Each structure stands twice: as C-alpha cells, then as structure tokens.
Amino acid sequence: MxxxxxxxxxxxxxxxxxxxxxxxxxxxxxxxxxxxxYRILEREVTAAKVQAHFAPWLPGQVDAWPLPNILALKFVLxxxxxxxxxxxxxxxxxxxxxxxxxxxxxxxxNADELEHALKSPRRGWWPGPLNDSPSPVI
Amino acid sequence: xxxxxxxGSGLGxxxxxxxxxxxxxxxxxxxxxxxxxxxxxxxxxxxxxxxRDLTLGYARDVVPMxxxxxxxxxxxxxxxxxxxxxxxxxxxxxxxxxxLAAKGWHPRIAVVSGDDVLPLLQASxxxxxxxxxxxxxxxxxxxxxxxxxxxxxxPIVDALDQGADIVITGRVADAALFLGPLVHGxxxxxxxxxxxxxxxxxxxxxxxxxxxxxxxxxxxxxxGSQGDWQNIPDLAHIGYPIAEVFADGxxxxxxxxxxxxxxxxxTVRQQLLYEVHNPHAYFSPDVVLDMGxxxxxxxxxxxxRLTGAQGHAPTGQLKxxxxxxxxxxxxxxxxxxxxxAWDKVHAAEAxxxxxxxxxxxxxxxxxxxxxxxxxxHGPLAPLPPANELNERAEIWVRMVLRTPVRAVADGFGRLFxxxxxxxxxxxxxxxxxxxxxxxxxxxxxxIPRDRVQARLEMLEPSA
Numbered sequence: 231m232x233x234x235x236x237x238x239x240x241x242x243x244x245x246x247x248x249x250x251x252x253x254x255x256x257x258x259x260x261x262x263x264x265x266x267x268y269r270i271l272e273r274e275v276t277a278a279k280v281q282a283h284f285a286p287w288l289p290g291q292v293d294a295w296p297l298p299n300i301l302a303l304k305f306v307l308x309x310x311x312x313x314x315x316x317x318x319x320x321x322x323x324x325x326x327x328x329x330x331x332x333x334x335x336x337x338x339x340n341a342d343e344l345e346h347a348l349k350s351p352r353r354g355w356w357p358g359p360l361n362d363s364p365s366p367v368i
Numbered sequence: 369x370x371x372x373x374x375x376g377s378g379l380g381x382x383x384x385x386x387x388x389x390x391x392x393x394x395x396x397x398x399x400x401x402x403x404x405x406x407x408x409x410x411x412x413x414x415x416x417x418x419x420r421d422l423t424l425g426y427a428r429d430v431v432p433m434x435x436x437x438x439x440x441x442x443x444x445x446x447x448x449x450x451x452x453x454x455x456x457x458x459x460x461x462x463x464x465x466x467x468l469a470a471k472g473w474h475p476r477i478a479v480v481s482g483d484d485v486l487p488l489l490q491a492s493x494x495x496x497x498x499x500x501x502x503x504x505x506x507x508x509x510x511x512x513x514x515x516x517x518x519x520x521x522x523p524i525v526d527a528l529d530q531g532a533d534i535v536i537t538g539r540v541a542d543a544a545l546f547l548g549p550l551v552h553g554x555x556x557x558x559x560x561x562x563x564x565x566x567x568x569x570x571x572x573x574x575x576x577x578x579x580x581x582x583x584x585x586x587x588x589x590x591x592g593s594q595g596d597w598q599n600i601p602d603l604a605h606i607g608y609p610i611a612e613v614f615a616d617g618x619x620x621x622x623x624x625x626x627x628x629x630x631x632x633x634x635t636v637r638q639q640l641l642y643e644v645h646n647p648h649a650y651f652s653p654d655v656v657l658d659m660g661x662x663x664x665x666x667x668x669x670x671x672x673r674l675t676g677a678q679g680h681a682p683t684g685q686l687k688x689x690x691x692x693x694x695x696x697x698x699x700x701x702x703x704x705x706x707x708x709a710w711d712k713v714h715a716a717e718a719x720x721x722x723x724x725x726x727x728x729x730x731x732x733x734x735x736x737x738x739x740x741x742x743x744x745h746g747p748l749a750p751l752p753p754a755n756e757l758n759e760r761a762e763i764w765v766r767m768v769l770r771t772p773v774r775a776v777a778d779g780f781g782r783l784f785x786x787x788x789x790x791x792x793x794x795x796x797x798x799x800x801x802x803x804x805x806x807x808x809x810x811x812x813x814x815i816p817r818d819r820v821q822a823r824l825e826m827l828e829p830s831a
Contacts, residue, residue, distance in 0.1 A: 259641030
C-alpha cells in the first residue's frame with residue numbers, strides 16, 4: 231500500500247498520444263513508456279474521465295479499449311468534428327492536434343508510483359543518450 | 369515459394385513528398401512500393417476537379433512522382449501499386465502512360481475500378497443508412513456527389529499475377545494496397561482463405577499495410593509527445609517505413625539505411641492505433657483484424673518485429689464513403705494589435721453579428737476562434753483573463769460563416785472592409801474578401817459485397 235502523497239499530473243508526464251479522424255469521430259491512441267506507466271494509465275484514464283475532460287468543449291460519448299500487449303489505451307470521441315472534416319469550420323478540421331488536448335488531461339497519482347514510472351526503462355529503443363529532462367535541443 | 373517480400377511505403381496522402389521513396393528503392397531492397405493518395409476527404413477534392421474537367425478526378429501527383437521514381441524502379445524490378453486513380457483510375461493510368469512514354473519508358477499498367485457505387489446510392493429504393501447514426505440516405509440523396517466502395521486486395525493480386533509493373537486503382541482499402549503484393553508474392557490464400565492460419569496471415573499482412581500506409585507517420589514523423597520528438601533524428605531526410613514479410617506472416621518493420629526518422633516500439637505503435645476504432649474488430653474487405661494479441665518486439669537499430677495479429681473472415685458487406693453537398697462557408701482572418709486588442713476583436717465581432725441581422729443574411733452558424741489562443745484545443749487551452757489579453761501585442765481572430773446560400777457566403781467578406789477606416793484602430797492582415805467554399809458532408813455506409821464488381825483492365829502497351 232502506497233502512503234506517499236497523491237499529486238496531480240498532466241498525462242504528458244507519463245504518456246504519448248496520436249489522434250486521427252473518421253467521419254465525425256476523433257480517435258486517440260494513448261501510450262505508456264513502460265509497464266509501470268501503463269498500470270497508472272489503465273487505472274486512471276477511464277472512458278468516463280476522458281469524456282469529462284473533453285466535455286467543456288466536445289461533450290460526446292467516449293469508447294475505450296485497453297491494449298496491455300502494447301501498453302496502450304484506445305479512445306474514440308463521438309461527435310467531435312462538427313459532422314466531419316469536410317464540413318468542420320475549425321482550423322483543426324481533422325482533429326490532428328487533439329492528441330495533445332488529451333495529454334493536457336490531469337490525473338492523480340501516488341508520488342511513489344509516479345517516480346517508479348518515470349525511472350523505469352522504456353520498452354522502446356531510442357538512439358543516443360536519453361535523459362529524463364530536459365531533452366537536448368537539436 | 370518466395371521466403372520473404374520487402375515492400376516500402378509510398379505517399380501517405382495527396383500532396384505528400386516522394387523523395388524519401390528514392391532511398392527505399394535505391395538502398396532498401398524493396399520489391400514493391402505501395403502508395404496511398406486517398407484520405408477520407410480526398411475524393412471530395414477530386415470531385416471538385418472532375419466538376420471542372422471530366423478528364424481529371426485523380427490524384428495528379430502520381431504523374432511527377434512516377435517520372436521521378438520509375439527510372440529508379442525499372443532497372444531493379446520494383447513494382448508499384450497506388451490508389452491515385454481516385455474517381456478516374458483510367459484517366460490517371462492514361463496520364464501516367466503518356467508521360468512515361470514521352471521519356472521512352474513503357475511499363476505494363478493495370479487499372480482497377482468498379483468502386484464507384486454512386487448510381488446505386490442514388491436509386492430511389494436504395495437503403496443506405498448512415499453507418500454511425502443510422503439516418504436514412506434519403507435525407508441527402510439529392511445532394512450526393514460521389515460514393516465509392518472500399519475494394520479489397522483481390523484485383524491488385526490479379527493485376528500483379530498478370531504481370532503489371534504499375535497498378536493504379538480507385539478507392540480500395542488503404543491497407544489492401546500492401547496486402548495485394550504480399551498475397552501475390554507469398555502465395556497466400558485470399559478469396560479461398562478458410563483456416564485460422566489463412567486469416568491470421570492475412571491479418572499480419574493487413575497490419576503491415578496499416579503500419580505503412582501513412583508514409584513517415586510510421587517511421588517517427590508526427591510523433592505526438594512532449595520533449596521526445598526532438599530525439600528523433602533528421603526528420604528532414606526521413607526514411608519511410610519498409611516491411612520485410614515472411615511466408616508465415618511474421619514481419620519486420622524497418623527503413624532504408626542512412627535515412628532520418630526512427631523505427632521503434634513507440635513510433636510503430638503510435639501508427640498501429642492510428643484511425644483504428646475498435647482494435648479487436650478492424651474491418652477490411654479481406655479480413656477482420658484483432659490487435660489484442662499483437663506483439664511488437666523492438667530489436668533495436670530501427671527494427672521492430674510484428675507477430676500475433678489475429679484474423680477472422682470478412683463480412684458480406686463493403687464499406688462505402690459517399691459525399692454530399694452540405695452548404696457553404698466563408699472565412700476571414702484579421703489581426704488586432706495592442707492596446708485593447710481583446711476588446712477590439714469582440715467589438716468587431718459584435719458589429720458583424722448585427723450586420724448579418726440587419727441585412728437579413730441567413731446563416732446556420734458564425735464560428736469564431738482566436739488563432740494563437742484556442743484554435744487547436746478550444747476551451748481546454750487555458751485562456752488568460754481579459755485584462756491580460758488586452759495587454760497582448762496582438763490578437764488574431766478567424767470568423768467562419770456557415771450558410772446554405774452561396775450568395776450569402778460570397779457577401780460575408782464584404783461586411784468587413786469599411787471597418788478599416790471606420791472601425792477600431794490598429795489592425796492588420798485582413799484576409800478573406802472573397803473566400804467562399806462548398807462544404808461536403810461525409811456519408812459512410814455499407815453495401816452488400818455482391819453488388820460491387822471490381823474491374824481489372826490492362827492498358828494496351830504504349831509502344
């Protein structure tokens with residue numbers, strides 16, 4: 231049982247994401263860097279919480295599927311594009327920037343489990359020296 | 369039987385860059401390039417071309433693309449599959465043949481069509497309910513402008529079996545552009561697939577296609593993250609993904625040596641889930657894919673091994689995407705400088721709203737956003753308080769009118785110029801005096817498979 235304090239973090243601290251469109255739906259892949267991060271995402275980032283996150287802007291239904299085999303969660307937000315990309319008046323008519331809007335979402339994590347997720351090695355191979363932060367400027 | 373096939377990614381959309389394909393051909397040891405020119409909306413653009421000129425309606429970039437790539441592919445025996453035919457595959461094939469013949473090149477070109485199902489959708493007794501909301505197509509039937517079924521890989525397999533060097537299709541499932549060469553080259557069962565093993569192999573091939581159909585998005589491009597995309601090397605010289613696929617369906621995703629970008633567990637799985645909805649039932653005309661047991665094994669050095677895709681028999685229906693005329697939009701953008709920029713933007717908006725009312729200009733919606741503040745994330749992006757925004761160096765506004773009446777859209781930009789001399793001060797960069805465009809609604813639906821007949825034609829040799 232963890233006893234360290236709960237802290238609020240945006241998903242961007244422990245996850246990466248991409249969004250895409252299909253008719254009036256926007257879909258999201260949300261990815262943990264390692265197993266420890268995935269355990270947090272799977273518990274905290276539920277369909278209901280994602281729906282609540284987008285509700286002030288786009289109050290549509292959210293479907294969710296966990297994919298532990300690739301440490302990922304899949305979400306679909308209905309009614310997100312004013313009916314579809316070719317009739318959407320927004321500059322981001324295809325929702326390509328909305329993956330980052332998901333990364334803004336705040337979750338509550340235990341300080342210990344956060345530290346564990348941040349310090350655990352990534353499953354993916356990245357070339358060159360990789361430090362926690364800040365990233366080297368190229 | 370061939371032990372493995374290497375296939376490389378071509379374009380990911382109409383307008384994409386084909387220069388990275390050169391490295392895949394010259395150094396990537398590919399036997400096939402498959403190129404996806406059609407996003408969901410691209411047919412809407414091509415429809416506007418075809419309205420202007422009946423010989424158009426295809427993705428015109430295929431001509432300069434092949435002028436650049438064919439002389440590199442031909443001596444290496446690399447074959448090319450694309451859906452650049454759009455609404456006019458024969459027109460695209462003839463344009464390619466003419467352009468290449470002028471250089472003295474005479475590839476065998478195959479044309480796949482039969483995806484156009486607009487007449488079926490327009491029939492008065494047809495039932496084509498909206499796939500997502502169940503609404504009856506009669507609501508938009510009179511306004512339909514295109515309707516195309518997603519064909520599967522079979523006609524592409526047939527074209528390659530008959531010796532085509534270049535296959536140009538209309539709408540086919542994006543991943544089928546890749547599955548076709550794999551079935552052809554590895555001798556997999558497709559129409560006669562029956563066993564779990566058959567469908568799992570097809571599922572692996574479909575997954576490969578899905579990973580490669582968006583060009584650089586499968587090799588480190590557009591990597592959505594904070595503070596990590598900077599570690600992806602040399603995006604300006606990105607190598608598009610290449611798959612080596614074995615007879616049992618196992619695949620390794622990689623890219624040509626000495627190119628930029630990154631193939632790893634993270635970049636590959638961002639693409640794996642891209643525009644997939646239920647990942648346990650990803651429908652295609654050839655196989656239904658379940659991603660739930662997929663393993664992506666990162667072997668390092670830009671190699672990711674793909675195993676575990678599970679396949680099931682496809683359904684008796686094909687997906688159709690149709691488009692219908694859905695009114696007009698007119699948009700303006702305008703910059704307001706310090707001081708009081710935020711208040712001035714709102715004053716201008718209020719004056720425009722009152723003019724629309726006074727002139728009795730009918731409209732459905734006046735959409736307003738502030739580029740630089742909220743156009744990407746709406747109210748999820750924290751907006752500073754008004755007094756702080758009034759101190760900003762500048763505020764930009766974008767106003768978009770949605771109206772069913774073209775004349776109203778055409779008149780929208782004309783509501784603004786007087787404000788340059790008679791409105792709030794210190795403005796710059798007004799754009800949108802004449803900026804009307806037609807909006808298209810998208811109508812996804814299903815059609816029984818037996819009502820769609822794919823057609824394969826081999827062009828007569830040009831010499």
